[in-house]
Amino acid sequence: MADKIRHPDHKKLHLFKRPSSSYWWCGFRHKGKYPRTSTKHSDQAKAEAFANDWYMGKLLDIRDGTLPTPTKKVSKPTIKDASIIAVNDLRASAYDEENGHSKEYYRGVVMVMGKHISIIKPKDPDRVIPGKIY
Numbered sequence: 001m002a003d004k005i006r007h008p009d010h011k012k013l014h015l016f017k018r019p020s021s022s023y024w025w026c027g028f029r030h031k032g033k034y035p036r037t038s039t040k041h042s043d044q045a046k047a048e049a050f051a052n053d054w055y056m057g058k059l060l061d062i063r064d065g066t067l068p069t070p071t072k073k074v075s076k077p078t079i080k081d082a083s084i085i086a087v088n089d090l091r092a093s094a095y096d097e098e099n100g101h102s103k104e105y106y107r108g109v110v111m112v113m114g115k116h117i118s119i120i121k122p123k124d125p126d127r128v129i130p131g132k133i134y
Contacts, residue, residue: 007048013055015039015047026051030062 007013012028024047027036035058039047061067087110 007051007055009052010055013051015044015051026054028055028058030067035067
């Protein structure tokens with residue numbers, strides 16, 4: 001008896017035995033996932049009948065949209081992202097003393113954020129052109 005076979009009626013459905021189990025298991029691939037379950041049967045014919053019913057139910061779930069499918073992981077903003085935005089905003093306004101940004105403030109922000117992210121290159125505040133994004 002084989003340890004892994006295809007279901008006779010469904011090419012995508014697999015039946016297999018795990019080394020630590022006497023029961024047959026069934027499963028299939030769908031959008032990068034492998035839904036599977038135990039048939040709770042040692043007899044291959046009974047396992048095939050169970051697998052057929054289970055698979056047909058999963059196909060209905062897929063059609064109805066209730067079978068979980070993988071979703072793209074949305075990366076959460078990091079401190080690095082926030083630092084880049086803050087430095088770019090600061091550089092855009094340069095060190096406009098009318099808005100409260102002095103040369104020292106600009107220098108301090110770049111120094112602190114430069115410790116956290118490597119893409120910030122400190123600029124000499126005397127050479128910064130107001131309104132220019134670096």
